[in-house]
Amino acid sequence: xxxxxxxxxxxxxxxxxxxxxxxxxxxxxxxxxxxxxxxxxxxxxxxxxxxxxxxxxxxxxxxxxxxxxxxxxxxxxxxxxxxxxxxxxxxxxxxxxxxxxxxxxxxxxxxxxxxxxxxxxxxxxxxxxxxxxxxxxxxxxxxxxxxxxxxxxxxxxxxxxxxxxxxxxxxxxxxxxxxxxxxxxxxxxxxxxxxxxxxxxxxxxxxxxxxxxxxxxxxxxxxxxxxxxxxxxxxxxxxxxxxxxxxxxxxxxxxxxxxxxxxxxxxxxxxxxxxxxxxxxxxxxxxxxxxxxxxxxxxxxxxxxxxxxxxxxxxxxxxxxxxxxxxxxxxxxxxxxxxxxxxxxxxxxxxxxx
Ligand code: ADE
Numbered sequence: 001x002x003x004x005x006x007x008x009x010x011x012x013x014x015x016x017x018x019x020x021x022x023x024x025x026x027x028x029x030x031x032x033x034x035x036x037x038x039x040x041x042x043x044x045x046x047x048x049x050x051x052x053x054x055x056x057x058x059x060x061x062x063x064x065x066x067x068x069x070x071x072x073x074x075x076x077x078x079x080x081x082x083x084x085x086x087x088x089x090x091x092x093x094x095x096x097x098x099x100x101x102x103x104x105x106x107x108x109x110x111x112x113x114x115x116x117x118x119x120x121x122x123x124x125x126x127x128x129x130x131x132x133x134x135x136x137x138x139x140x141x142x143x144x145x146x147x148x149x150x151x152x153x154x155x156x157x158x159x160x161x162x163x164x165x166x167x168x169x170x171x172x173x174x175x176x177x178x179x180x181x182x183x184x185x186x187x188x189x190x191x192x193x194x195x196x197x198x199x200x201x202x203x204x205x206x207x208x209x210x211x212x213x214x215x216x217x218x219x220x221x222x223x224x225x226x227x228x229x230x231x232x233x234x235x236x237x238x239x240x241x242x243x244x245x246x247x248x249x250x251x252x253x254x255x256x257x258x259x260x261x262x263x264x265x266x267x268x269x270x271x272x273x274x275x276x277x278x279x280x281x282x283x284x285x286x287x288x289x290x291x292x293x294x295x296x297x298x299x300x301x302x303x304x305x306x307x308x309x310x311x312x313x314x315x316x317x318x319x320x321x322x323x324x325x326x327x328x329x330x331x332x333x334x335x336x337x338x339x340x341x342x343x344x345x346x347x348x349x350x351x352x353x354x
Contacts, residue, residue, distance in 0.1 A: 078176055083125065097124075214245070
């Protein structure tokens with residue numbers, strides 16, 4: 001397998017890096033694996049401490065009052081544990097959870113069906129809630145506010161509205177784009193909270209926990225090495241545990257040490273900051289073709305052969321948070337740190353070339 005080292009990558013040989021060996025950010029990720037290692041309690045759910053404290057109090061209060069929990073909206077980049085947290089909440093409330101996503105609620109009957117199937121106190125989790133269509137949203141408003149469904153029967157002059165009561169339930173919405181939610185929908189959530197990227201220390205805990213569940217031997221330094229390259233995201237850390245463990249088994253004695261982890265992650269084309277080839281290609285494109293930017297997201301997506309949503313939802317949040325990319329009203333710009341990260345000789349020199 002050939003590995004393209006960043007040092008080989010100069011402005012002259014503007015070649016795109018090969019596709020990543022593994023796509024650590026792909027959306028159709030192995031759900032069975034993810035489900036098998038999901039924490040079920042606040043004690044085993046690592047990170048997001050401020051949010052956990054708020055939730056513990058809210059849950060305790062709802063239990064004391066014997067009422068369902070207020071509707072909750074979680075937002076933030078993918079892979080930070082929004083679905084997992086919803087599962088923890090259901091477990092703590094002692095209720096069942098029904099999990100769906102907005103694209104699966106295309107027809108009115110989809111959302112009506114799921115609302116009518118809910119039992120008292122249950123949690124309905126809707127992922128990607130910003131993608132709900134207008135009709136589905138309007139069905140949700142009275143359901144969230146008054147626990148009722150407004151059904152219409154008949155046509156034009158004979159149209160009648162029928163109010164059907166629903167059991168009291170809690171809606172947990174999750175989105176990567178809180179800004180894309182309509183105002184009226186957002187206003188119906190009692191708690192709105194952003195999930196933050198994880199620190200390296202927290203990710204190291206996630207890595208050790210997952211390795212323990214999968215019966216993989218790992219030392220402290222091995223866990224840190226994986227955590228460092230997991231771009232603040234437990235979902236990525238968990239995938240890397242598996243990939244690094246495969247490497248350790250084939251190339252060594254199966255134990256994950258710092259050296260094994262680093263070698264495996266190099267083979268996987270994941271750099272010291274956790275960037276993969278798509279991330280680096282994105283930054284290089286802006287530098288090489290657009291003089292560092294600004295350039296529009298559609299242009300970037302077309303040049304990389306990726307869709308806009310993947311770039312916006314999956315690549316960008318971490319590049320922005322890592323200070324490598326900036327969003328401006330005229331498009332995306334790389335920061336001086338990106339030049340440095342990609343081993344471009346000098347930011348000033350690069351700028352004066354154009
Ligand atoms: N796996 C995914 N997210 C996690 C978290 N927050 N804590 C522990 N394990 C996880």
